[in-house]
Amino acid sequence: MKSLIVLVGMMGCGKTTAGALLSEKLGFDFIDVDNEIEKSENMTIPNIFNEYGEQYFRKIEKIKTLSFADSRNLVLSLGGGGFEDEETRKILKKNGIVIYLKATPQCLFERIKSAIHRPLLHKNFSVETIAFILKKRSANYEKAHHTIDTCGKTPEEVAEKILRILK
Numbered sequence: 518m519k520s521l522i523v524l525v526g527m528m529g530c531g532k533t534t535a536g537a538l539l540s541e542k543l544g545f546d547f548i549d550v551d552n553e554i555e556k557s558e559n560m561t562i563p564n565i566f567n568e569y570g571e572q573y574f575r576k577i578e579k580i581k582t583l584s585f586a587d588s589r590n591l592v593l594s595l596g597g598g599g600f601e602d603e604e605t606r607k608i609l610k611k612n613g614i615v616i617y618l619k620a621t622p623q624c625l626f627e628r629i630k631s632a633i634h635r636p637l638l639h640k641n642f643s644v645e646t647i648a649f650i651l652k653k654r655s656a657n658y659e660k661a662h663h664t665i666d667t668c669g670k671t672p673e674e675v676a677e678k679i680l681r682i683l684k
Contacts, residue, residue: 520545520589521613522683525600525658527651529629530618531667532594535675540592542676543683549594553581562596579605586612597650600657610662616679617661622648624668 522539524532533549540547551562554577558565565574579602585593586608593613600606600615609615620628626644658664665678 520591521586521609522592522679523609523613523615524592524594524618525615525661526597526618526667527620527625527647527654527658528597529625530620531670531672531675532618534672535618535667535679536592536594538672538676539679542680543590543592545590545592546588547592547594548585548588550578550582550585550599551594551596554578554596557581575602583608598654600661601654606657606660610660614663614683615661616682617658617664618667618675619658619664620667622651625651 522536522543522545524536526532536549537547539545554565554574555561558577560568562574565577575598578596578599582593582595582599582605585591593609600609606615622644625647630642663682665675665682667675670678
């Protein structure tokens with residue numbers, strides 16, 4: 518079994534919560550790329566977007582993500598757009614097992630409707646906005662090695678499904 522597990526998917530799909538549980542079960546470290554970016558930049562992601570723009574954020578995101586690409590015994594949770602970059606996708610797929618945590622726009626909306634810190638949702642936040650973003654990203658998410666539908670599942674159930682895939 519490869520010992521780099523990469524979780525991808527839309528905001529609110531469960532990457533961070535299920536990923537932390539999974540890392541405990543495996544005895545692996547857990548890294549949330551968005552949290553690492555906030556630490557290294559010493560500012561929140563919405564502030565990075567507002568002050569420097571999305572292009573700057575994506576550059577930092579790629580650098581930070583790839584800094585973990587050779588890691589072992591690690592569960593890595595990417596930001597929602599972190600799997601959009603082709604080079605990043607190729608490297609992560611080669612070095613680890615990539616799992617897409619899939620959820621419907623309605624399911625995602627229900628999970629994140631009170632999360633005002635999500636930079637891409639500040640304007641026109643709705644199920645339609647989420648569906649639009651998901652439609653743009655889904656072709657790349659589908660390139661993951663495995664897909665797990667997280668709707669109606671607890672983080673514990675998602676972590677257990679991932680464990681079954683890994684065995």
